[in-house]
Amino acid sequence: MSCMNPNTVLRNYYGYSSFREGQFEIISNILNGKDTLAIMPTGGGKSICFQIPALCMSGITLVISPLISLMKDQVDALNTMGIHAAYINSLLKEAQINKALQNAKQGAYKIIYVAPERLNTPSFLSFVEAVEISMITVDEAHCISQWGQDFRPSYLKILEFIEKLPKRPILSCFTATATKEVREDILCILKLQNPFVQINGFDRKNLFFQVEHRKNKNRFLLDYIQKHKGESGIIYCSTRKNVENVYEFLREEHIQVGRYHAGMGIEDRKKEQDDFIQDRTSIIVATNAFGMGIDKSNVRFVIHYNMPSCIENYYQEAGRAGRDGEKSNCILLYSGQDSVIQRFLIENKVFNEQDEEISAAIKEKDLLRLKKMESYCQTENCLRNFILNYFGQVTNISCDNCGNCLKVYETEDRSEEARTILNCIYEANQRYGVNVIIQTLRGSQSEKVKQYHTNTYRTYGKLKDVKEDIVREWIYQLIQQGYIRQTEDSYRVLQFGPKMKELKHPNAKVFLRKNEQIQEKEENSDKLNTLQYSLFLLLKETRLKIAREEGKPPYIIFGDATLKDMAKKAPTNTLEFLKVSGVGEVKEKKYGKSFRDVILHFAMEHPEIKPSKKGKKTTKMVPFYLTQEQAKEFLYQEEMTGLEIKGALNMIKSSNCKDFLVKDIADYFESIGWLEKYVVDNHVFLKTTQLGLEHGILNEEKISKKGIPYSALSYGKEAQEKLIQYLISIRKENIE
Numbered sequence: 204m205s206c207m208n209p210n211t212v213l214r215n216y217y218g219y220s221s222f223r224e225g226q227f228e229i230i231s232n233i234l235n236g237k238d239t240l241a242i243m244p245t246g247g248g249k250s251i252c253f254q255i256p257a258l259c260m261s262g263i264t265l266v267i268s269p270l271i272s273l274m275k276d277q278v279d280a281l282n283t284m285g286i287h288a289a290y291i292n293s294l295l296k297e298a299q300i301n302k303a304l305q306n307a308k309q310g311a312y313k314i315i316y317v318a319p320e321r322l323n324t325p326s327f328l329s330f331v332e333a334v335e336i337s338m339i340t341v342d343e344a345h346c347i348s349q350w351g352q353d354f355r356p357s358y359l360k361i362l363e364f365i366e367k368l369p370k371r372p373i374l375s376c377f378t379a380t381a382t383k384e385v386r387e388d389i390l391c392i393l394k395l396q397n398p399f400v401q402i403n404g405f406d407r408k409n410l411f412f413q414v415e416h417r418k419n420k421n422r423f424l425l426d427y428i429q430k431h432k433g434e435s436g437i438i439y440c441s442t443r444k445n446v447e448n449v450y451e452f453l454r455e456e457h458i459q460v461g462r463y464h465a466g467m468g469i470e471d472r473k474k475e476q477d478d479f480i481q482d483r484t485s486i487i488v489a490t491n492a493f494g495m496g497i498d499k500s501n502v503r504f505v506i507h508y509n510m511p512s513c514i515e516n517y518y519q520e521a522g523r524a525g526r527d528g529e530k531s532n533c534i535l536l537y538s539g540q541d542s543v544i545q546r547f548l549i550e551n552k553v554f555n556e557q558d559e560e561i562s563a564a565i566k567e568k569d570l571l572r573l574k575k576m577e578s579y580c581q582t583e584n585c586l587r588n589f590i591l592n593y594f595g596q597v598t599n600i601s602c603d604n605c606g607n608c609l610k611v612y613e614t615e616d617r618s619e620e621a622r623t624i625l626n627c628i629y630e631a632n633q634r635y636g637v638n639v640i641i642q643t644l645r646g647s648q649s650e651k652v653k654q655y656h657t658n659t660y661r662t663y664g665k666l667k668d669v670k671e672d673i674v675r676e677w678i679y680q681l682i683q684q685g686y687i688r689q690t691e692d693s694y695r696v697l698q699f700g701p702k703m704k705e706l707k708h709p710n711a712k713v714f715l716r717k718n719e720q721i722q723e724k725e726e727n728s729d730k731l732n733t734l735q736y737s738l739f740l741l742l743k744e745t746r747l748k749i750a751r752e753e754g755k756p757p758y759i760i761f762g763d764a765t766l767k768d769m770a771k772k773a774p775t776n777t778l779e780f781l782k783v784s785g786v787g788e789v790k791e792k793k794y795g796k797s798f799r800d801v802i803l804h805f806a807m808e809h810p811e812i813k814p815s816k817k818g819k820k821t822t823k824m825v826p827f828y829l830t831q832e833q834a835k836e837f838l839y840q841e842e843m844t845g846l847e848i849k850g851a852l853n854m855i856k857s858s859n860c861k862d863f864l865v866k867d868i869a870d871y872f873e874s875i876g877w878l879e880k881y882v883v884d885n886h887v888f889l890k891t892t893q894l895g896l897e898h899g900i901l902n903e904e905k906i907s908k909k910g911i912p913y914s915a916l917s918y919g920k921e922a923q924e925k926l927i928q929y930l931i932s933i934r935k936e937n938i939e
């Protein structure tokens with residue numbers, strides 16, 4: 204098998220036509236004999252980066268991985284593709300291990316997965332002396348660092364093992380999560396020699412992030428699940444009790460779900476987990492005890508019923524969606540109560556054997572992390588950027604692919620209500636939190652109101668006809684606009700914010716948003732039409748049948764992305780079948796006929812499923828433009844952010860226009876020299892130029908958490924007018 208070309212391996216074994224970002228660079232560096240450290244986001248395709256070199260080199264590659272529960276799956280997946288691999292860990296009996304090592308000595312495997320604890324055992328050491336080890340791959344390499352969350356002491360023994368080998372093999376290390384400290388630990392502890400380091404960033408482009416402020420979370424869940432029938436998803440709750448409640452609720456609504464939390468017996472947990480992995484139940488309600496070591500690739504949504512305690516946990520849990528690269532949703536249902544619970548948990552955390560100073564420092568750090576998590580739930584800005592900035596990947600260009608970027612809304616004059624809310628805070632002497640203020644404004648008879656005598660205020664009951672959720676939303680918006688500030692201590696008291704002064708002017712107006720909704724993204728080419736979707740469902744059934752027969756998880760047979768491509772291409776012969784992304788030669792031989800039979804049968808009843816070779820007939824969407832009439836509807840403001848301009852433009856556009864993106868504003872102003880790009884530490888930013896400044900584009904200089912400066916842009920009236928004129932002027936070009 205040696206001397207194979209990586210492109211040929213990719214095509215013949217994996218059935219993919221091209222490498223993803225970074226893969227080829229990593230593979231070629233390894234093949235040139237270089238030690239490598241690669242940081243790629245989950246689902247970025249790390250496995251291929253070491254598996255392909257393993258096949259192209261002579262000898263054996265050892266893959267050290269901490270997740271023994273995953274090894275079997277990974278080895279199954281390789282063998283299903285026709286790549287000979289084995290695993291060695293405590294799940295096997297001694298006799299099985301000896302047999303595997305015996306086979307390995309005779310050249311039966313190119314790749315062997317091994318648990319770190321096994322490396323320095325006498326039998327393993329004598330095995331590696333007898334064979335050629337061409338590469339050692341350290342998967343989940345962050346486990347070596349005590350800075351990381353998943354430190355594994357046994358990882359520290361890897362170097363000792365390598366040094367015992369007769370010849371030092373190439374060393375390649377992979378992880379999805381690595382801060383600078385962790386990165387340095389990996390390089391230093393494992394003594395990588397003159398390594399090639401590839402950092403692909405943390406962004407998971409296929410994940411759509413969304414935060415919903417909901418009082419009735421169950422209603423949201425039910426609607427969501429009904430709209431996404433058959434999709435696999437995880438619903439995370441913060442407590443076992445919530446898991447039970449949500450589970451019962453969904454079952455009463457006749458939705459088939461599983462559940463998982465540490466209060467259940469081991470057997471029950473295992474069964475629920477297996478049912479989920481094997482697609483026997485499509486949805487699981489769980490605490491954060493669920494998910495470690497689960498590699499299910501077709502999870503289409505992760506809904507957080509409660510806010511987690513920090514962004515690190517959130518991103519890790521949400522990141523279990525869409526490992527196969529297919530579009531998936533990560534939705535967080537936020538309510539103020541979540542903050543109260545998390546704060547309570549941190550404040551009442553019990554520390555064993557640690558002195559008070561240390562526990563106080565940990566608590567303080569936890570509270571800071573929680574505050575960041577809350578800010579995520581309350582920000583109006585791009586959610587993806589918020590997360591990336593948190594991990595030090597700073598950018599101020601909106602993603603146009605998250606709930607906040609795609610939110611469209613109208614604003615309305617709520618100056619009177621804003622003044623009422625601020626008066627209530629004034630009467631409360633700036634001493635109470637959101638809930639007491641809301642209860643007072645709505646004229647509640649609650650114990651708190653009685654206890655604090657807020658029912659004697661002049662503002663008591665002034666907003667009694669407004670729903671609680673709406674008052675809460677107004678308060679959040681007033682916080683974001685700077686009229687109110689929320690203290691950072693555990694009481695989270697409402698006080699006057701810096702912009703409060705402006706309201707003293709009797710003519711000052713406050714605009715708040717209404718009718719928020721998330722704009723549907725434009726139809727994109729990877730979406731299936733109704734007919735293709737029906738075929739996709741049949742193909743899924745076929746996959747499930749084969750998976751049951753072979754006792755494997757369905758996604759090991761073919762991923763969802765492959766079945767979708769199959770539904771679109773509707774291949775009816777071997778050649779066409781091999782063109783489907785994710786179909787390699789071995790899988791074609793094994794499964795091709797079963798799937799083609801289904802497709803042939805389907806195509807007899809629906810001949811139109813076969814893609815026509817002639818040009819496709821689709822309604823053509825044209826680039827964004829405005830008519831004179833539409834332009835009149837644009838509401839100019841003193842200052843607008845890119846997001847606000849985008850939201851306003853998409854409300855008034857013609858139906859055949861593509862969506863207007865924040866990026867379009869940047870591109871236009873850059874083209875006329877009012878904005879320019881600059882780069883700091885490999886991150887691209889935009890800033891206003893002298894010309895831009897003269898025409899009302901302002902930079903607000905900010906410093907990120909990591910100390911990197913960046914600017915937030917706002918566009919004055921003159922810039923808004925210039926943009927609108929331009930959008931009218933391009934109309935002619937676009938419709939011609």
Ligand code: ADP
Nearest residue numbers: 219221222223245246247248249250251526527
């Ligand atoms: P990671 O280990 O980085 O989380 P995986 O190696 O499991 O990611 O890959 C995630 C998914 O992407 C798998 O389904 C894999 O087959 C697929 N994949 C990897 N590389 C490619 C590629 N070049 N083209 C298409 N799909 C790919």
